[in-house]
Amino acid sequence: MSNNIENPLIWPLLSLIEADEESCQIHHLATELQKEGLLADLDKDPNKALFKRNFLLMNALYQLQAILLPAQWLQVEAMNIQLFEQPPVNIEQAMEQTSALRSYYLDWQYFETDSDDIEAMLSDF
Secondary structure (H helix, E strand, O other): OOOOOOOOOHHHHHHHHHHOOOOEOHHHHHHHHHHOOOOOOOOOOHHHHHHHHHHHHHHHHHHHHHHHOOOOEEEOOOOOEEEEOOOOOOHHHHHHHOHHHHHHHHOHHHHHOOHHHHHHHHHHO
């Protein structure tokens, strides 16, 4: 699957993040998108549905981060998502800190991760 697919949650997420005065948390964003009917259940298996929802959110956030640079900086941490008017002074270091996670969530092949792998990830968490 191509990594160049634009996630439809990008712009609704930006609106939610811009409306929040403080930092956001991923579960808060998911709840708000569900209320707006923009994030439905994605699988019958509850663990897979949770994984896919999280994947879509993180994918959209990392795509948005790239779109906003160099004008703004979107800090992407599950419990601390925040938009800054200025990127960090050392943008390369900031990007490097999350490069493995960003690469994972921007690779659409992982969206269809099977139940056994999801179960293994959840037990490691």
